[in-house]
């Protein structure tokens with residue numbers, strides 16, 4: 001292993017990415033029976049922490065796992081993880097599984113089995129350039145609002161995009177655009193900012209929510225939370241993706257066709273750039289004079 005090992009919290013113990021070992025009976029490993037979060041920290045400061053912890057609670061409740069730790073315990077883990085990594089911007093990865101009962105069984109174990117808890121950290125790299133995306137049928141289940149560790153359809157979609165020389169797959173269900181394989185999607189259409197509504201078909205992205213709050217608070221552009229048809233997406237003036245590690249990521253090409261027209265064709269458009277500026281100020285309030 002060439003990279004420096006990163007710290008890992010695992011079921012009450014501290015180890016690192018070289019030494020951490022999970023039981024083969026852990027239900028996360030056997031069934032994908034667990035949920036996760038990715039929480040970014042910019043310049044050492046966790047961003048959107050309350051929102052991420054609230055989503056974790058919703059995911060845990062949705063699959064019937066009791067909260068394994070209190071907020072102070074989590075905070076102590078995050079502090080130690082961030083202290084253990086030498087990078088200006090980093091992402092905490094945490095996951096909670098239904099634990100490791102003695103026997104593999106579809107039926108859930110009782111309370112005597114404690115949840116499996118793991119948290120680690122990695123640097124967030126800079127994004128170079130705009131995203132080229134492909135569209136694909138959405139092959140996921142009907143509870144995409146749960147941040148489940150079952151990500152097989154997402155990984156297959158992302159892999160297909162990469163194999164076609166692109167960056168992300170945009171998932172389409174019944175002719176309507178849901179989101180990316182690991183991102184939410186926004187389009188600028190006739191001067192309005194349009195994005196899929198939250199519900200069982202998409203993940204309620206934290207970046208998505210923070211951006212919408214910002215846009216509404218500062219009255220930057222009119223918002224329309226409704227599904228976009230695939231044909232409207234192809235005609236959109238601007239398109240961008242959001243996620244905790246990618247912020248606002250302009251889409252410059254969809255299925256080989258440039259996004260937008262005129263001077264902005266195939267480049268980040270003016271609304272995307274304006275929203276990104278406001279979002280960067282939210283991320284780095286100490287650098288902002290606003």
Ligand SMILES: Cc1ncc(COP(=O)(O)O)c(C=O)c1O
Nearest residue numbers: 182183184203205206207243244
């Ligand atoms: C399917 C999906 N949608 C959207 C997102 C973006 O969510 P967030 O902004 O909370 O990172 C992710 C992030 O991993 C995701 O996996």
